[in-house]
Amino acid sequence: AQSVTQPDIHITVSEGASLELRCNYSYGATPYLFWYVQSPGQGLQLLLKYFSGDTLVQGIKGFEAEFKRSQSSFNLRKPSVHWSDAAEYFCAVGETSNTGKLIFGQGTTLQVKP
Amino acid sequence: DGGITQSPKYLFRKEGQNVTLSCEQNLNHDAMYWYRQDPGQGLRLIYYSQIVNDFQKGDIAEGYSVSREKKESFPLTVTSAQKNPTAFYLCASRNHWRDPNQPQHFGDGTRLSIL
Numbered sequence: 001a002q003s004v005t006q007p008d009i010h011i012t013v014s015e016g017a018s019l020e021l022r023c024n025y026s027y028g029a030t031p032y033l034f035w036y037v038q039s040p041g042q043g044l045q046l047l048l049k050y051f052s053g054d055t056l057v058q059g060i061k062g063f064e065a066e067f068k069r070s071q072s073s074f075n076l077r078k079p080s081v082h083w084s085d086a087a088e089y090f091c092a093v094g095e096t097s098n099t100g101k102l103i104f105g106q107g108t109t110l111q112v113k114p
Numbered sequence: 115d116g117g118i119t120q121s122p123k124y125l126f127r128k129e130g131q132n133v134t135l136s137c138e139q140n141l142n143h144d145a146m147y148w149y150r151q152d153p154g155q156g157l158r159l160i161y162y163s164q165i166v167n168d169f170q171k172g173d174i175a176e177g178y179s180v181s182r183e184k185k186e187s188f189p190l191t192v193t194s195a196q197k198n199p200t201a202f203y204l205c206a207s208r209n210h211w212r213d214p215n216q217p218q219h220f221g222d223g224t225r226l227s228i229l
Contacts, residue, residue, distance in 0.1 A: 009154070021171070039221075043118075043120075043204055043222045044220040046217050046218075052164075083163075090157070099162070100145050100164075100208045100218065102157075104158075106155060107156050
């Protein structure tokens with residue numbers, strides 16, 4: 001069965017520092033991968049997605065992610081974190097393209113220190 | 115602007131009561147989804163619908179029901195059979211037929227609590 005693991009439940013970084021959020025997936029074929037961000041009490045906003053092609057994908061708000069098939073990973077990165085980046089981040093894998101069902105990781109809460 | 119509207123933002127349920135959460139989208143998306151979010155558990159799929167008048171159970175459908183009579187609407191009823199309904203409920207939609215690689219778009223959620 002497909003699954004998504006986000007090993008870090010909570011991460012704290014200083015403002016201006018770099019950020020990497022980890023995501024590992026279990027899926028036999030080439031996966032459809034997504035990163036979403038959620039502010040408290042809000043819905044999820046898409047940061048970026050990967051389906052095929054270039055393994056380094058750029059997203060909104062200065063985020064990027066790299067697909068590494070050999071490591072079954074899709075880690076999210078940002079060179080310099082802003083206080084407004086404090087939120088919960090979810091990695092997800094698409095089950096199949098026809099149903100559009102997503103399987104989510106448990107999420108990583110990012111705290112930004114001033 | 116196109117988007118997904120969930121209402122109400124906050125909802126309270128009494129014992130033995132059914133409540134209905136509204137989800138409306140004006141994105142002309144074919145597929146719609148309902149998720150339940152609990153702290154530390156990510157999002158779990160309750161029901162989904164790919165076309166009007168058709169829907170399928172997700173991973174945690176027990177105690178919930180849905181309908182899809184119109185393309186833009188996908189209401190979720192939390193029945194009295196759902197013994198632990200307190201959670202944050204998220205509705206999403208996806209443009210299915212035009213491009214199967216499109217991501218899901220989410221509403222702002224409804225927080226349901228027990229009185």
